[in-house]
Amino acid sequence: GGFVFALADTAFAIACNEDDRVTVAAGADITFLKATRSGQTLTATAERRTVSGRTGVYDVTVTDETGAVVAEFRGRSLRTDRSL
Numbered sequence: 001g002g003f004v005f006a007l008a009d010t011a012f013a014i015a016c017n018e019d020d021r022v023t024v025a026a027g028a029d030i031t032f033l034k035a036t037r038s039g040q041t042l043t044a045t046a047e048r049r050t051v052s053g054r055t056g057v058y059d060v061t062v063t064d065e066t067g068a069v070v071a072e073f074r075g076r077s078l079r080t081d082r083s084l
Contacts, residue, residue: 005030007044008060008073015046015058016077017084026055026078034070041065044073054079 008030016023036042042062049057060073 001030001032004032004036004042004062004071005073007042008062008071009075011044011046011060012058012073012075012077015048015060016056016075016079020084021079022082022084023056023077023079026076028073028075030071030073032071034064034068036064036070042070 009025009028012025012028016025042064044060044062046058046060049059051057056077056079058075058077060075061069062071062073064070
């Protein structure tokens with residue numbers, strides 16, 4: 001589970017730092033839907049749901065090599081005043 005969370009969290013970090021401001025995580029939750037095993041190829045796809053002021057919400061879907069969803073992650077972001 002830790003590796004699946006780390007993959008989803010990395011996709012979230014990349015997605016919420018797509019502009020010129022440093023953005024950090026304000027919180028995250030994950031739901032594990034299917035067991036994974038060593039050697040599988042996992043893919044994380046992040047999508048911005050909403051940004052309002054300095055906060056944002058992003059959803060990340062983690063799938064295995066067959067396309068089956070193994071986890072759903074929701075990250076909450078906070079944009080800082082620092083430039084990248």
